[in-house]
Amino acid sequence: MAEKKLSPQKGVVSGVIEVPGDKSISHRAVIFGSMANGITEVSNFLDGEDCMRTIDVFKSMGVTIEKNETNLIIHGKGVNALKKPSNELYFGNSGTTARLLLGVLAGLPFQTYVTGDESLSKRPMNRVVSPLREMGAKIEAKGEENVLPLTIDQGQLSGIQYKLPVKSAQVKSALLLAGLFANNSTKISEITPTRDHTEHMLKAFGADIVKHELSTTITSNKQLKATNVTVPGDISSAAFLLVGAAIVPNSKLSISRVGLNETRTGIIDVFKKMGANIEITNVVAINGELIGDITISYKELEATLIEGDVIPRLIDEIPIIALLATQANGTTIIKDSQELRYKETDRIHAVVDVLSKLGASIEGTEDGMIIHGKTQLIGGEVSAYHDHRIAMMASIASLITRDEVILDDDSSIDISYPGFFQDLEKLLG
Ligand SMILES: O=C(O)C1=C[C@@H](OP(=O)(O)O)[C@@H](O)[C@H](O)C1
Numbered sequence: 199m200a201e202k203k204l205s206p207q208k209g210v211v212s213g214v215i216e217v218p219g220d221k222s223i224s225h226r227a228v229i230f231g232s233m234a235n236g237i238t239e240v241s242n243f244l245d246g247e248d249c250m251r252t253i254d255v256f257k258s259m260g261v262t263i264e265k266n267e268t269n270l271i272i273h274g275k276g277v278n279a280l281k282k283p284s285n286e287l288y289f290g291n292s293g294t295t296a297r298l299l300l301g302v303l304a305g306l307p308f309q310t311y312v313t314g315d316e317s318l319s320k321r322p323m324n325r326v327v328s329p330l331r332e333m334g335a336k337i338e339a340k341g342e343e344n345v346l347p348l349t350i351d352q353g354q355l356s357g358i359q360y361k362l363p364v365k366s367a368q369v370k371s372a373l374l375l376a377g378l379f380a381n382n383s384t385k386i387s388e389i390t391p392t393r394d395h396t397e398h399m400l401k402a403f404g405a406d407i408v409k410h411e412l413s414t415t416i417t418s419n420k421q422l423k424a425t426n427v428t429v430p431g432d433i434s435s436a437a438f439l440l441v442g443a444a445i446v447p448n449s450k451l452s453i454s455r456v457g458l459n460e461t462r463t464g465i466i467d468v469f470k471k472m473g474a475n476i477e478i479t480n481v482v483a484i485n486g487e488l489i490g491d492i493t494i495s496y497k498e499l500e501a502t503l504i505e506g507d508v509i510p511r512l513i514d515e516i517p518i519i520a521l522l523a524t525q526a527n528g529t530t531i532i533k534d535s536q537e538l539r540y541k542e543t544d545r546i547h548a549v550v551d552v553l554s555k556l557g558a559s560i561e562g563t564e565d566g567m568i569i570h571g572k573t574q575l576i577g578g579e580v581s582a583y584h585d586h587r588i589a590m591m592a593s594i595a596s597l598i599t600r601d602e603v604i605l606d607d608d609s610s611i612d613i614s615y616p617g618f619f620q621d622l623e624k625l626l627g
Pocket residue numbers: 221222223294365366367368369371393513514537
């Protein structure tokens with residue numbers, strides 16, 4: 199535990215910066231690079247704790263993964279070369295590692311035993327385990343049904359046609375990965391588009407994948423071919439700094455080389471709906487992923503309604519959007535976000551608790567929250583709930599509080615944004 203005292207009102211947020219690599223794409227680069235034949239070089243890989251858990255899993259299955267000054271180098275020898283690990287596989291705090299790896303481990307010809315930390319051990323795994331069992335996977339809970347720890351035995355997978363009941367890219371990705379091991383094709387359909395990095399990367403690594411509207415079909419194929427991956431800056435990390443600039447008068451901030459995949463840019467739509475001064479420039483596509491620069495400057499904002507199809511496009515940004523809404527004129531309503539209750543912590547409860555303690559006018563609802571702005575935040579002692587996104591939200595709040603913010607523990611920030619406080623320091627006047 200590392201308590202953090204954040205002094206209030208440290209001045210304007212201004213400058214040009216890059217944020218660390220995208221967490222979702224970094225995980226996937228390690229997974230695909232480790233399953234492929236050949237060397238995969240990953241530039242701008244996120245050195246966050248969650249991605250380290252994915253690296254450790256493949257190292258324990260015999261893959262050589264090393265770093266040079268700039269890149270992560272993965273020496274893939276194909277899925278047939280993966281070896282039975284000698285110990286349990288530990289997924290730490292990472293939901294993405296857990297869900298995606300279950301899809302891979304279900305197809306491997308040896309037994310594995312998988313565990314996670316206290317938070318991950320409470321998060322639902324049935325959303326992945328149940329369709330994987332339909333495919334023929336042999337997965338058993340060690341204790342309580344449908345949560346970690348789990349044992350995965352060798353099973354013969356068959357393709358399925360599956361309509362996702364939850365709006366989850368992790369579930370979709372797990373099933374597409376399992377589809378690589380199945381003896382016929384697998385078709386996954388969604389009701390609402392979720393992040394599609396897995397689909398882009400499957401294509402880049404040579405898998406046989408066809409996308410038609412909201413359905414994706416994958417044909418079994420264990421022979422992925424290595425390719426280099428450029429990881430864009432993480433828009434979910436950029437979100438904290440962008441909100442910092444949007445709420446501190448006279449700020450102006452540019453973030454370069456940020457991922458702008460349409461399935462991730464819901465926060466930009468929200469900024470625009472609130473009337474923010476925001477501009478996107480220099481957009482290029484690399485392996486199907488858009489990358490560009492975002493510039494924002496301070497402006498009075500108006501409240502808005504956030505609901506429906508935009509939610510999966512900004513699901514991880516809702517804590518910081520809630521802070522933004524405390525500074526917009528009027529009532530912002532966030533709906534359709536029940537999924538927040540199944541993250542590192544119940545994020546509806548945590549956001550409402552932290553922002554209320556800091557002086558905001560906010561209520562939780564079953565599937566979201568209602569925020570009345572604009573309020574002068576006061577400051578005070580708050581818990582980060584061991585959740586990186588809550589810790590960074592409270593830290594950004596201190597830029598506008600009247601008094602100090604005391605955070606019980608800032609160590610979770612290393613999950614997705616090591617160097618967060620150094621970057622923030624650089625931008626403060
Ligand atoms: O696929 C991914 O990389 C992720 C998908 C989302 O989770 P769900 O699939 O549970 O919505 C998101 O919240 C998580 O941070 C990363």
